[in-house]
Amino acid sequence: MKSHKQPIKAVLIGAGQRGTEVYGAYAIKYPDQLKFVAVAEPNSQRRSKFAAIHHIPFKDQFESWEPLLTKSPLGQAALICTQDQQHTAPTIAALESGYDVLLEKPMATTPADCHLLVQTAEETGHQLHVCHVLRYTKHFQTMRDIVQSGKLGEVINISHRENVSWWHMAHSYVRGNWRKREETSPMILAKCCHDFDLFVWILGRQCKYLSSVGSLRHFRPENAPPGAPLRCLDGCPVSDTCQYYAPFIYIDLVPLWRNFAEGASGFQKHAVRSQLKAPKVIKSLNTILPILKEISDYKGWPRSVVTSDPTPERVRQALIDGPYGRCVYHCDNDVVDHQVVSMWFEGDISVTLTMHGHAHSETRTTRIEGTQATLISYFGLGGSWIETYEHRSGRKNHYNTSATNGTGHGGGDEQLMAAFIESIKQGNQTTARTTAKQALESHLMAFAADQARLETKIIFMENYRNESKFS
Ligand SMILES: NC(=O)c1ccc[n+]([C@@H]2O[C@H](COP(=O)([O-])OP(=O)(O)OC[C@H]3O[C@@H](n4cnc5c(N)ncnc54)[C@H](O)[C@@H]3O)[C@@H](O)[C@H]2O)c1
Incomplete structure (x- = not known):
């Protein structure tokens, strides 16, 4: 068994939002x-900011992952925090260089690349962790314990909802980084690989087989208010009433403070609230x-995604000329804004x-019907809880599953x-609670759900697991 009294030395690939604000912040804490x-x-600004905070010498600051990951390892761990379509190559390079890897989800944006990553981890013998943060929350660990304990009897049905807030949808999936399926991922993969997992x-x-329906229903040009310009700050006639008005x-930051208040x-x-x-x-x-x-200088x-070092002047300028100031009805988005997946599981x-x-x-809300009890649960920014209702005794059990450590993803990030x-x-x-091989299954289900929706068909997972090695 290896023992390290010193902190684990790590290299960061991609000093963006996750790399800096989650994993960088963890190292500081x-x-x-x-x-x-x-x-x-x-991005030189992000690179130098991260290097300054973590006291990284100039010689170990790189403009891209290639020169860093092709030399002898500088530490034990590599954290791959690039965008979805830039996961496969640096992860393979890091594993082959001798690093244990923490890879952001989704592992990759094609089934074949996901298979390849699992295979590379197995061949190199290095660890590959996929950031399925929800497995690490008190909330979903408690839910699993309840189900596995048999307290619900036999599970008959699960009804689970991922309720993405209207403004998070607009930020990430209409104006932002995950708006175009071909450039990033289908939304069912980006958002719900966690849930399938x-x-x-x-x-x-x-899962034995699944089907799916869904569409981009709302964020389309034909739904724009009359006279709405291409950008919010170009004299939009509904700036006082439109919830998507970018300065709002x-x-x-009204929606953010409302969520925080919750x-x-x-104090x-x-x-x-004040x-x-x-x-x-x-x-x-x-x-x-x-x-x-x-709060006032948040x-x-x-905001940090809209512009780096977001002073009020910089945010306003970014809304004038950057992607986040675009009218949500006049963006180049094509990912769905609602989708339902029906699954038939073993048993x-x-x-x-x-x-x-x-x-x-x-929020994420869940209802699980067992033969002997029903479970309902709420996982949200305002805290989380699970309740079970026993059928024979009528007893109700309440579990407070709110995060006690860190806040990101209900404590799952930390x-x-x-x-x-x-x-x-x-x-x-x-x-660890998950291996890359286990993570693969959730990704394959998400790809299958996307295909099932697009082709209006049922996908049988046993066939799909094999066939998808080449797609
Ligand atoms: N685990 C979760 O629940 C969770 C939550 C949010 C996002 N994510 C995932 O995390 C990943 C990163 O998301 P983000 O919001 O931090 O994105 P981001 O765009 O803020 O950061 C990505 C960074 O990678 C950098 N980059 C681009 N090319 C590079 C290269 N060749 N070498 C090194 N760096 C390069 C970019 O300049 C950028 O700064 C995405 O895959 C996203 O889907 C996961």
């Missing part, structure tokens, strides 16, 4: 666990209380997944990192 020693990032993990069974989302507690909740009612008052008091400054997601279990981008707030680091220290992946 837990310096005894993780230390970044090199970075590859073509949960079904397989919670039930401990595989990115300058006033999740915050104590923080009070401060966020920001919604009287932002000028919060601004005028922000020199007295640092927490107020964090620079995190989604005659029916499962449905509803994904849509029109929810008032960001737990995933902790497990990754522990696996490297142990020298094997068995302490």
Whole structure:
């Protein structure tokens, strides 16, 4: 067994939102666990900012992953945080160079590449972890424990919803990085590879066949309000009433503060609510209380995606000339805004997944019908809970599954990192909750769901697992 008293040394490929704000932040918070020693990032501003924060010498800063991953390893771990279509090549290079790898989901954007990644990990003998963060949440771990304990009896049906908030949909899937299927991923892969993974993990069974329906229903030119220009700041006649008006989302940040208010507690909740009612008052008091400054000068997601170092002037300019200031009805998006997948699992279990981008707030809600009890659950920014209702006794059990560690993905981001680091220290992946091979199944289900929707057909997974090696 390998033992490391020092922090694990890691290289970062892609110092974007996830690389910097999640994994970079983890290394700052837990310096005894993780230390970044090199970075590859073509955007010079992001690269130098990350290098400065993590004290990375100039010689270990790279404009792209190739020169970094083709030399002898500079550490034990490589974190691949590039965009969806740029996962396969750096992951293979990192595994072949001798790194254990943490790879963002989706593993890759074709079934064949996902198979190839699993095969490369097996051939090189290095660890490949896929960021299925929800497996690491208290919420879904509790749900799995309940199902596996048999407290519900035999599971008959699961009805699960991924309710993407209307403004997150507009940000990521209409104006932003995941709007075009061919350039990134189908939305059912980008958003729901997590959910497919949960079904397989919670039930401990595989899907036999599935079908799917869905479309891009709303964010289309014919739904634009009369007279709406191509950009919000070009004199839009409905700027006072349109929920998608870009300054409402990115300058006033109203939807973000509403979601935060739902999740915050104590003084923080009070401060966020005050920001919604009287932002000028919060601004005028922000020199007295640092927490107020964090709110009035907020620079995190989604602002950090709109422009780096998001001062009010820079955000406004980015809305004038960048992609996030476009009218949501006049973008070049083509991914769906609603999709339903019907699945038939081993053991005659029916499962449905509803994904849509029109929810008032960001949640995942689940209902599991067992022969002896029903489980309902809510996983959201405002906290999470599970309730079970026993059929014979009528007893109700309540489980508070809100995150107690970190906030990202219900605490899953931090737990995933902790497990990754522990696996490297142990020298094997068995302490982690998922392997690349397990992650493969969820990705294949997502690709199959996309194909089933496009071709209006049922996909049999046993055939698909083999045939998809070449697609
Ligand atoms: N686990 C999750 O739940 C979760 C959540 C959100 C996003 N993601 C995934 O994480 C990944 C990154 O997302 P993001 O929002 O951070 O994207 P991002 O666009 O903010 O960051 C990607 C970075 O990669 C950089 N890059 C491009 N080419 C490169 C190269 N040749 N070498 C090195 N770096 C290069 C880009 O300049 C960019 O800074 C995506 O695949 C996304 O789908 C996962």
